[in-house]
Amino acid sequence: MALKIEVLASGPGWSVRDVLCDYGPHDHSFVEQHAETAISPVAQGSFQYRTQVGAATLVPGSLLLGNAGSYFECGHEHAQGDRCLAFHFAPAFFESIAAGVPGARRTAFVHAALPPTNELIGLLADAEVARDQRDGAALEEIATRLAGAVLMMTADEVATIRSPSAHDQRRITRVVRRIDAQPDGGVRLNALARDAAMSPYHFLRTFRQVTGMTPHQYVLHMRLHRAARRLRESSDPISRIAFKAGFDDLATFNRRFRRLIGTTPSTYRAIG
Structure with a gap:
């Protein structure tokens, strides 16, 4: 299978994809580019994510963050396979969401990812249920809720270095x-x-x-x-x-x- 991507729902300025990957430690990683702003909750597995603003090891509950136009690389140095729910936003659409979020003075992410957080348990559970049920209307609402939640969480964020070996x-x-x-x-x-x-x-x-x-x-x-x-x-x-x-x-x-x-x-x- 290697990589299987299924578009679950889309609309003006947004889309949601179910991304299944079975790459492992023996597979070579390669450089890709985010065409749009990306927020991708990790549902299963773990992998390493490197982008222009930093690097992170992602585990279930983590949120992969990607800026439109930025280059990135994913690797499975430690274990095989993962599953993500990839929410993509056109820059103008993402900016329109940010305009309604108090304190969101920028839309560019300064970190590669957000760690699992209890505040998002309910929202991410809703997202996985909507994925399994192929509920496009629910995914549209969840896309907006997730974008708003991430913008609120990163509103006062300052870039820091965090690098375990x-x-x-x-x-x-x-x-x-x-x-x-x-x-x-x-x-x-x-x-x-x-x-x-x-x-x-x-x-x-x-x-x-x-x-x-x-x-x-x-x-x-x-x-x-x-x-x-x-x-x-x-x-x-x-x-x-x-x-x-x-x-x-x-x-x-x-x-x-x-x-x-x-x-x-x-x-x-x-x-x-």
């Missing part, structure tokens, strides 16, 4: 893949650090540099993301969804869901 990024990526494969498994800092052959302090610091979260926060993020998808996609009882997501009791699930997503699971399902 390639070796450390590779080790963290292996741990992230393990967590993604078993998000309901127990997570202990010492055990994860030992698997990565790093001291707990160095592992914690590097993990946060790569993913934007601590290991515990990342696991919770992944569990709630999957639970949010199930709430949208199925009619299963909330208690069953909570248990399958790795929560031992419903009260804990409800409390964490509301704290991170801003509403209760039942309300989130009702407004879907």
Whole structure:
């Protein structure tokens, strides 16, 4: 397959593509160019992304950012395959969205990516459900919501340097893949650090540099993301969804869901 791109929906100034890639460590990367402004949430897998404003290791929940006309390169130095939902915006359309976002004084990104964030769990879950259902109307709304959210998050951003070594990024990526494969498994800092052959302090610091979260926060993020998808996609009882997501009791699930997503699971399902 190598690379499979499917246009899911499009309209004046925007489009959404489902991008499946099975490149791996033995495949050569190549330089590409963003024709339009790009915001691409990573749904599965991990990869390295290099662009003119910097580089980042992307994991599930990360947002790839691309400026129109900029050159970039993607590589799978540490593991094979990924899946992204690529939102593309014509510059004029993106600027029209920015005009309505308080504090958004520029539309050019100064970072290569944004790390996973709890604030976007609900929106990204909605995006994946709309992708699977081929819901063009929903994707149009999500495209605008996502652009606005990213513009708000980057409104006061200042370019900074954050560069774990390639070796450390590779080790963290292996741990992230393990967590993604078993998000309901127990997570202990010492055990994860030992698997990565790093001291707990160095592992914690590097993990946060790569993913934007601590290991515990990342696991919770992944569990709630999957639970949010199930709430949208199925009619299963909330208690069953909570248990399958790795929560031992419903009260804990409800409390964490509301704290991170801003509403209760039942309300989130009702407004879907």
